[in-house]
Amino acid sequence: xxxxxxxxxxxxxxxxxxxxxxxxxxxxxxxxxxxxxxxxxxxxxxxxxxxxxxxxxxxxxxxxxxxxxxxxxxxxxxxxxxxxxxxxxxxxxxxxxxxxxxxxxxxxxxxxxxxxxxxxxxxxxxxxxxxxxxxxxxxxxxxxxxxxxxxxxxxxxxxxxxxxxxxxxxxxxxxxxxxxxxxxxxxxxxxxxxxxxxxxxxxxxxxxxxxxxxxxxxxxxxxxxxxxxxxxxxxxxxxxxxxxxxxxxxxxxxxxxxxxxxxxxxxxxxxxxxxxxxxxxxxxxxxxxxxxxxxxxxxxxxxxxxxxxxxxxxxxxxxxxxxxxxxxxxxxxxxxxxxxxxxxxxxxxxxxxxxxxxxxxxxxxxxxx
Numbered sequence: 562x563x564x565x566x567x568x569x570x571x572x573x574x575x576x577x578x579x580x581x582x583x584x585x586x587x588x589x590x591x592x593x594x595x596x597x598x599x600x601x602x603x604x605x606x607x608x609x610x611x612x613x614x615x616x617x618x619x620x621x622x623x624x625x626x627x628x629x630x631x632x633x634x635x636x637x638x639x640x641x642x643x644x645x646x647x648x649x650x651x652x653x654x655x656x657x658x659x660x661x662x663x664x665x666x667x668x669x670x671x672x673x674x675x676x677x678x679x680x681x682x683x684x685x686x687x688x689x690x691x692x693x694x695x696x697x698x699x700x701x702x703x704x705x706x707x708x709x710x711x712x713x714x715x716x717x718x719x720x721x722x723x724x725x726x727x728x729x730x731x732x733x734x735x736x737x738x739x740x741x742x743x744x745x746x747x748x749x750x751x752x753x754x755x756x757x758x759x760x761x762x763x764x765x766x767x768x769x770x771x772x773x774x775x776x777x778x779x780x781x782x783x784x785x786x787x788x789x790x791x792x793x794x795x796x797x798x799x800x801x802x803x804x805x806x807x808x809x810x811x812x813x814x815x816x817x818x819x820x821x822x823x824x825x826x827x828x829x830x831x832x833x834x835x836x837x838x839x840x841x842x843x844x845x846x847x848x849x850x851x852x853x854x855x856x857x858x859x860x861x862x863x864x865x866x867x868x869x870x871x872x873x874x875x876x877x878x879x880x881x882x883x884x885x886x887x888x889x890x891x892x893x894x895x896x897x898x899x900x901x902x903x904x905x906x907x908x909x910x911x912x913x914x915x916x917x918x919x920x921x922x923x924x925x926x927x928x929x930x
Contacts, residue, residue: 597622597632598643613709615659616760623657629669631657646692647684654704660711661760663688664734668709668719670701678702681741683709685717685732698730699723699741708766710758712786720744720756720766727754727768727780729790744782745770745793751780755808760859761786763814763833767806770795779806779820785833786814796829796840803827809857811885819855819865826850826867826881843881843889844869850879861885 614620618636623629629646646655652669659665668683679701684692703724710718715734720727726745732738744766745751753776754768763786769776779796796803801823809817814833819826826844831837843865844850850867857863866880881892 595640597640598624598626598630611656613657613659615663616661617663619659619663621657621659621665623655623667625653625655625669627651627653629655629667631667633665647695650682650695652682654707656707656709658709658711658717658758660715661713662715664711664715664717665692666709666711666717666719666732667692668698668707669695670704670707673702679704681707681719681721681730683717683719683732683738685715687715687735696738698738699728706752706754708754708756710756710764712758712762713760714762716762718756718758718764718784720754722752722754722768726751727766727782729766729782742790744768744790745780749780750776752776753805755806757808757810757816759786759810759812759814761812761814763810763816764790765808765810765816765818767808767818767820769803769806769820771803776803777801779803779818779829781818781831781837783816783831794837796837799823799840805853807853807855809855809863811857811861812859813861815857815861817855817857817863819853821850821853821867824849826853826865828855828863828865830863841889843892844879845892847871848879 610624612620612622621631621633623631628650629652630643631646632641632643634640646667652671655667655669657667665686666683668681671680671682673679681698681701681704682695683698684695686692698719704721706722708720717732718729720729726743726747728741728743730738730741745768749770750772751768751770754766756764756766758764764784766782768780770780771777777800778798780793782790782793784790799822804821806818806820817828817830819828822840825842827840827842829837829840844867849870851870852868854866862884864880864882866878869877869879877894879892879894881889883889
């Protein structure tokens with residue numbers, strides 16, 4: 562499949578959209594692109610870009626250059642100047658999360674040296690405060706796919722993949738990070754985790770698992786608000802490859818996961834005290850699905866989106882929604898020749914791109930959960 566390529570001056574830029582049509586939205590349109598930091602030379606372009614937003618529209622972007630840097634804005638306000646999260650905090654793979662009380666957490670993996678190993682580190686900024694020195698959470702060798710969430714009371718949850726499986730650590734408000742625990746079973750080839758945390762602190766971690774390069778099941782771990790992580794549960798497998806799970810949660814703690822099952826968009830749901838429903842294919846037959854996205858609002862309404870590729874190799878972005886307790890509506894065309902659509906909690910979307918002049922890598926983007 563061919564994709565367009567944008568080449569502009571090397572810089573970090575962001576754009577914001579207020580809502581997604583055909584679902585509960587906040588009316589709005591794409592803003593003008595804003596340069597947060599420039600100019601990057603190709604060898605020193607930011608190694609990762611991450612954007613997070615809370616329910617009131619407080620938005621924070623974080624990246625590395627080579628220290629972890631950030632810029633933020635309140636809803637309706639201008640972006641701040643970029644600045645280091647912590648001075649001389651050299652690292653990689655930064656992630657960020659903002660609670661609805663404006664607690665901000667940023668985590669990254671430090672770079673190993675001749676004298677010190679790599680660590681997963683995190684810093685948590687209280688509302689109205691500044692970022693303290695980062696705390697060591699776990700060893701960082703072989704760590705990828707950091708994911709971070711913050712509840713309304715400031716509790717921070719971190720999930721990541723490591724050679725042994727999927728791990729998590731939690732920090733209570735104004736407390737210290739607990740010792741990391743393993744969520745996935747050992748030796749199952751678990752990887753590519755994702756995390757969603759509700760305002761009350763309920764959490765769902767999801768990941769794909771199976772032999773290297775051929776995952777065939779989706780693993781899940783659930784934590785009720787104020788509780789501990791349950792034992793992992795694995796969704797029923799159809800035998801097809803399963804990829805790229807995306808979690809969703811409502812204010813009551815009901816959860817869902819969307820993922821690719823073969824070339825189809827698949828969704829399963831679970832009530833707080835129940836078990837997972839049978840996975841349901843929601844993409845049309847004869848249409849290959851890629852780049853799944855899933856979101857749930859506070860009342861439990863769901864929207865799923867994916868890139869579709871038909872038999873004529875024609876790309877489009879499709880979406881399908883389901884009100885709480887109802888059946889899925891018809892799949893609708895969201896955009897033609899789309900590459901990726903990402904949907905954020907409460908259907909507010911924050912996307913950002915980066916590219917390097919002369920690079921052959923197409924623009925990439927990621928959104929908050």
